[in-house]
Amino acid sequence: xxxxxVAIGMGLAAIGAGIGVGMIGGKALEAxxxxxxAIGDIRANMILTAALVEGAALIxxxxxxxxA
Amino acid sequence: xxxxxxxxFAIIVTCGLRLVSQAVDHQHDSPTYAQHEHNExxxxxxxxxxxxxxxxxxxxxxxxxxxxxxxxxxxxHAEFDAKATAFHHISDLNVYxxxxxxxxxxxxxxxxxxxxxFFSSSKFGIDNAHHGSGHYAIDRYVLNEGKVMRIIEPTFPxxxxxxxxxxxxxxxxxxxxxxxxxxxxxxxxxxxxxxxTADGGIFGGGITGFYDLSISKNVFAMLLxxxxxxxxxxxxxxxxxxAPGTAPKGAQKLFEPIIxxxxxxxxxxxxxxxxxxxxxxxxxxxxxxxxxxxxxxIPFLGAANVTGNLAVTMVLAILVFIVVNLNGNWHYxxxxxxxxxxxxxxxxxxxxxxxxxxxxxxxxxxxxxLFANITAGHMVITIFIGLIFxxxxxxxxxxxxxxxxxxxxxxxxxxxxxxxxxxxxxxxVFTLLTASYIGAATEEHHHGHExxxx
Amino acid sequence: MDSIILLSxxxxxxxxxxxxxxxxxxxxxxxxLIIGKLAFKPIIKALNDRANDIQDSLNAAKTAxxxxxxLISENERISAEAREEKMRIIRDAKESANALIAEARDKxxxxxxxxxxxxxxxxxxxxxxxxxxxxxxxxxxxxDIAETVIRQKLSADSEQQDYIxxxxxxxxxx
Numbered sequence: 001x002x003x004x005x006v007a008i009g010m011g012l013a014a015i016g017a018g019i020g021v022g023m024i025g026g027k028a029l030e031a032x033x034x035x036x037x038a039i040g041d042i043r044a045n046m047i048l049t050a051a052l053v054e055g056a057a058l059i060x061x062x063x064x065x066x067x068a
Numbered sequence: 069x070x071x072x073x074x075x076x077f078a079i080i081v082t083c084g085l086r087l088v089s090q091a092v093d094h095q096h097d098s099p100t101y102a103q104h105e106h107n108e109x110x111x112x113x114x115x116x117x118x119x120x121x122x123x124x125x126x127x128x129x130x131x132x133x134x135x136x137x138x139x140x141x142x143x144x145h146a147e148f149d150a151k152a153t154a155f156h157h158i159s160d161l162n163v164y165x166x167x168x169x170x171x172x173x174x175x176x177x178x179x180x181x182x183x184x185x186f187f188s189s190s191k192f193g194i195d196n197a198h199h200g201s202g203h204y205a206i207d208r209y210v211l212n213e214g215k216v217m218r219i220i221e222p223t224f225p226x227x228x229x230x231x232x233x234x235x236x237x238x239x240x241x242x243x244x245x246x247x248x249x250x251x252x253x254x255x256x257x258x259x260x261x262x263x264x265t266a267d268g269g270i271f272g273g274g275i276t277g278f279y280d281l282s283i284s285k286n287v288f289a290m291l292l293x294x295x296x297x298x299x300x301x302x303x304x305x306x307x308x309x310x311a312p313g314t315a316p317k318g319a320q321k322l323f324e325p326i327i328x329x330x331x332x333x334x335x336x337x338x339x340x341x342x343x344x345x346x347x348x349x350x351x352x353x354x355x356x357x358x359x360x361x362x363x364x365x366i367p368f369l370g371a372a373n374v375t376g377n378l379a380v381t382m383v384l385a386i387l388v389f390i391v392v393n394l395n396g397n398w399h400y401x402x403x404x405x406x407x408x409x410x411x412x413x414x415x416x417x418x419x420x421x422x423x424x425x426x427x428x429x430x431x432x433x434x435x436x437x438l439f440a441n442i443t444a445g446h447m448v449i450t451i452f453i454g455l456i457f458x459x460x461x462x463x464x465x466x467x468x469x470x471x472x473x474x475x476x477x478x479x480x481x482x483x484x485x486x487x488x489x490x491x492x493x494x495x496x497v498f499t500l501l502t503a504s505y506i507g508a509a510t511e512e513h514h515h516g517h518e519x520x521x522x
Numbered sequence: 523m524d525s526i527i528l529l530s531x532x533x534x535x536x537x538x539x540x541x542x543x544x545x546x547x548x549x550x551x552x553x554x555l556i557i558g559k560l561a562f563k564p565i566i567k568a569l570n571d572r573a574n575d576i577q578d579s580l581n582a583a584k585t586a587x588x589x590x591x592x593l594i595s596e597n598e599r600i601s602a603e604a605r606e607e608k609m610r611i612i613r614d615a616k617e618s619a620n621a622l623i624a625e626a627r628d629k630x631x632x633x634x635x636x637x638x639x640x641x642x643x644x645x646x647x648x649x650x651x652x653x654x655x656x657x658x659x660x661x662x663x664x665x666d667i668a669e670t671v672i673r674q675k676l677s678a679d680s681e682q683q684d685y686i687x688x689x690x691x692x693x694x695x696x
Binding site for chain 2: 532533534535536537538539540541542543544545546547549550552553554555557558559560561562563564565566568569571572575
């Protein structure tokens with residue numbers, strides 16, 4: 001049963017990161033649409049932020065594994 | 069255009085079907101092999117094949133002679149265990165496995181009572197059909213599914229000794245399932261210990277009786293990839309020296325834009341004037357991670373999961389931690405330990421502990437992010453391919469396997485494309501964050517005050 | 523998959539093996555410090571040198587272009603000046619030519635006027651002289667005629683004397 005609770009935790013982590021990355025991507029697209037000349041800066045910051053969000057999710061997943 | 073896509077699709081499906089047909093053939097063969105294995109086992113220890121769910125006592129490891137060896141998937145119908153397969157494929161091994169072959173690698177092993185042992189893992193008598201398990205024990209070391217383990221039993225004879233096979237025992241400790249690997253020797257199952265790990269028991273490892281310092285699969289891949297890249301870079305540097313100011317050619321054309329990108333987009337914005345000092349570190353980190361990420365994704369070349377191993381990312385993160393804190397200026401330390409303009413009580417109880425925690429968490433997230441991304445990618449690809457066997461029910465329903473293979477191959481292809489992207493992004497992110505941490509630590513005084521006042 | 527039991531059910535990549543740690547340290551330090559010194563530093567230096575080279579060349583080209591531009595404008599200025607000079611010379615020449623022509627014309631006119639006036643005066647004089655001459659001649663002729671006539675008729679009466687007298691008066695009137 002422990003495994004299934006871990007699976008729920010992993011799923012929650014994935015949901016959170018998914019929302020976060022989605023918002024980052026959406027906002028980045030809006031920003032690019034508004035200022036196409038700043039695409040380089042926006043992309044770099046987008047990837048950086050997405051990686052940070054994703055990192056949080058992955059750490060949550062690893063902690064979920066550890067607790068299991 | 070559509071025609072081209074259809075052709076491409078047809079090629080993929082054909083490849084997938086071939087893969088599946090081979091796999092299914094292999095599965096059809098397997099029961100006989102399994103039988104053979106059973107006979108071998110039966111001769112010595114029948115209990116190894118009793119699927120006995122009740123007999124794992126939890127104290128078995130203390131009394132190996134009384135243990136009831138129990139296999140997780142020891143039925144006559146070999147059940148495909150996707151999780152175990154994925155775990156096996158991402159782990160570091162003492163053999164280099166390409167397809168069904170397990171190529172021997174040098175083993176360097178150290179046990180406290182026994183000293184240093186140095187030999188090739190071919191001495192174990194690698195069995196290609198069994199994920200590279202060995203037939204012999206060498207100085208109490210055995211090769212269990214490509215991984216060197218040691219027999220704890222101190223009475224076990226040294227030198228080359230034939231062993232009968234391996235089993236695993238499931239025990240329950242504090243409500244958690246634990247697996248103990250066993251070796252069958254002359255009808256007696258003897259417990260094995262894994263090599264020492266540096267996680268201090270957090271992840272279920274810890275210091276055991278021996279240290280495995282071998283040129284393992286990951287080390288071999290690392291040496292190969294880094295050696296090749298070193299050669300390329302040295303030849304590039306030589307060309308720059310020999311013919312300065314000429315147009316780039318060959319490898320230069322490939323690496324020059326990447327190096328310039330890292331210099332202009334990563335190093336200069338974060339490090340400012342001091343960027344030149346840290347460029348070798350940033351380039352080394354980037355190409356180390358990128359090279360190994362990409363090498364791990366080449367199918368049929370072992371797919372060594374080097375950057376998806378915590379040891380590798382831990383070394384990188386610790387080096388980044390050392391570089392950041394050695395280069396941290398007075399201002400950096402002031403901000404961590406005694407932030408100006410904040411009440412002393414807040415500093416002592418809140419800010420300083422949080423900042424110190426932040427100093428440690430930064431490299432930890434670096435380590436975990438790379439590790440988790442690459443490991444997850446490898447696992448997902450393994451599991452997508454495993455879908456074929458899950459649907460095929462280990463050869464019972466080849467039709468389902470054929471059907472699943474189409475989806476599986478397409479999913480795998482999609483995942484590989486994503487992983488290709490991830491390989492670059494993770495290398496870039498690691499480098500970028502390293503640069504930003506170093507930049508924050510070496511920031512000039514007045515800059516910091518401006519930021520603080522904002 | 524064959525029936526071989528996948529024994530190692532543990533998630534081993536998360537357990538950092540001492541051997542892998544050691545080898546990673548060795549390999550990465552070699553890659554960073556030695557390859558960094560042998561390859562990365564020279565490459566970065568060469569790239570920056572080349573970038574500077576290109577920048578210098580661009581700057582040089584820019585200055586050369588500016589020089590060329592100033593040279594061209596100088597040339598243009600000189601040629602414009604020359605053109606103006608030429609125009610001025612031509613204009614002057616034209617002016618002086620015109621002046622000369624006008625002067626010559628005036629002179630010629632004056633001369634002609636003078637000649638005409640002289641001629642007119644001469645003619646007048648000649649006419650006067652001729653008239654005097656004619657008068658004289660006519661007088662002489664008249665005298666001659668009169669002489670003849672008188673010769674022929676003088677012997678006659680007083681009538682004739684009157685007549686002569688009248689004649690002479692007529693001549694005097696003329």
